[in-house]
Amino acid sequence: MxxxxxxxxxxxxxxxxxxxxxxxxxxxxxxxxxxxxxxxxxxxxxxxxxxxxxxxxxxxxxxxxxxxxxxQLTSERQIEISTTFDGEDLPDVASHWGVSVPEAVDRLVNAELIVAFCGFAPGFAYMRGLPEEWSVPRLAAPRPRVPAGAVGLAGPYAGIYPTASPGGWRLVGHTGQELFDVRAEPPALLTPGTRVRLVPA
The missing domain is CATH 3.30.1360.40 (Gyrase A; domain 2)
Structure with a gap:
């Protein structure tokens, strides 16, 4: 360092x-x-x-x-995110990976993700854990509005939009879990070091 x-x-x-x-x-x-x-x-x-x-x-x-x-790191904080894999970019992601849509979903479900850092919007977690060869490019032009709870991929990261916002990540699904609540402590559900699993809804 x-x-x-x-x-x-x-x-x-x-x-x-x-x-x-x-x-x-x-x-x-x-x-x-x-x-x-x-x-x-x-x-x-x-x-x-x-x-x-x-x-x-x-x-x-x-x-x-x-x-x-x-x-040697261990994390006592592990969270399962109930996910419906119906994202409009899921077929494109599967094609990029050279697998079928069900196989792409299986990859995501079995991935061991960890929150690397937060940014872009309050409660937006950049999650590592996808192999380098699974990196996918962002959209050529961002969508003007991505709904809250959308699960997306961009480069080597997975992320979940805590609120509706513009965004260029490739959407693979969505969740109904609340990711950011100013009344909670901490306000963000996903904080650095948290281990995350995407679980089929």
């Missing part, structure tokens, strides 16, 4: 891939809980982790810690 300053009280940790991001994100959360790390926010991204509100000397401290192992 590479540690870079980001303003007077923040650090950006550059990682080689998503697995290293998740390993460090989990390690930072653990060390914050134990009091070994003073930080107000830990924000993972596709290839970075932002630490905000860090104490002086934190960069030097990070250099002394051994790199955590993604393979």
């Amino acid at each position: 590479r540690v870079l300053p980001a303003g007077p009280s923040a650090l950006v940790i550059e990682c080689r891939d998503g697995e290293q991001v998740e390993a460090w994100r989990a390690e930072f959360w653990r060390r914050r809980e134990s009091g070994e790390l003073t930080v107000t926010d830990i924000v993972p991204g596709a290839r970075t982790v932002l630490l905000d509100g860090v104490a002086p000397g934190t960069a030097e401290l990070l250099g002394e810690w051994p790199e955590p192992d993604f393979a």
